[in-house]
Amino acid sequence: MTENTEQTDHYQELQHKLTTANASADAAEVHGVICGIIASNQELPVYWFEELFDQAEEGDLLVADCRTEVEGLYANTVRQMENADMAMQLLLPDDETSLAARAQAVSQWCQGFLYGFGLSGDAFEQKLSDEAREALEDIASFTRMDIDGIEESEDEEDALIEITEFLRVASMLIRETLLTKPVDEAPIQNNADDTHEYH
Numbered sequence: 001m002t003e004n005t006e007q008t009d010h011y012q013e014l015q016h017k018l019t020t021a022n023a024s025a026d027a028a029e030v031h032g033v034i035c036g037i038i039a040s041n042q043e044l045p046v047y048w049f050e051e052l053f054d055q056a057e058e059g060d061l062l063v064a065d066c067r068t069e070v071e072g073l074y075a076n077t078v079r080q081m082e083n084a085d086m087a088m089q090l091l092l093p094d095d096e097t098s099l100a101a102r103a104q105a106v107s108q109w110c111q112g113f114l115y116g117f118g119l120s121g122d123a124f125e126q127k128l129s130d131e132a133r134e135a136l137e138d139i140a141s142f143t144r145m146d147i148d149g150i151e152e153s154e155d156e157e158d159a160l161i162e163i164t165e166f167l168r169v170a171s172m173l174i175r176e177t178l179l180t181k182p183v184d185e186a187p188i189q190n191n192a193d194d195t196h197e198y199h
Contacts, residue, residue: 036116
C-alpha cells in the first residue's frame with residue numbers, strides 16, 4: 001500500500017467517524033487545525049475537543065472513539081513534521097473525488113490551520129520571518145478560493161496540486177521559523193473556560 005493510499009484511507013476513516021460523532025468539522029479541517037497547532041509548537045488543547053464535539057452527550061462512545069482517532073492523527077502528524085525523512089501529507093479526499101470537492105477540502109484545511117495556529121496568540125505570529133509571514137497570508141488567501149468557478153480541467157488539477165504542495169512546505173517553514181525563534185510565552189493552557197470561536 002502506498003503512502004498516498006494510506007493517507008486516503010485514513011481520511012475516509014476519520015471523516016466517517018467525525019460524521020457519526022456529529023463533529024463540527026470535517027477531516028480536512030481537523031487535520032489543518034492539528035497542523036496549525038504543531039506549526040506553532042503547542043500541544044493539543046483539551047478545550048478544542050469540547051468545541052469539536054459541542055453536541056456530544058457525556059459518555060458518548062462514538063465521540064470517545066473519534067477523539068482517540070484524532071489524538072492518533074495528531075501524534076502521527078507530529079512525527080511527520082519532526083522527521084525530515086517523513087514527508088508530511090495533507091489529509092484530503094482522493095483523486096476520484098471531484099476537483100471542486102477537493103478544492104473545498106483544501107480551503108477547509110487552510111481554515112483549520114489558521115484556527116490552530118491562532119490558538120498560540122499574536123506573539124507567535126510576530127516571531128515569523130518575512131517569508132513565513134507571507135506564507136501564512138497565502139494560506140489565508142486560499143480560504144477564499146472560488147470553488148464554484150472551478151472546472152474539471154488539467155490546468156485546474158495542476159493548480160490544486162501546486163497549492164497542496166505549497167501548503168505542506170509552508171506549514172513546515174512556519175514551524176521551523178518558530179523553532180529557531182522561540183517565543184517567551186507560556187504554552188497554550190488546556191483551559192475549558194477560554195473561549196475560541198470555532199467553525
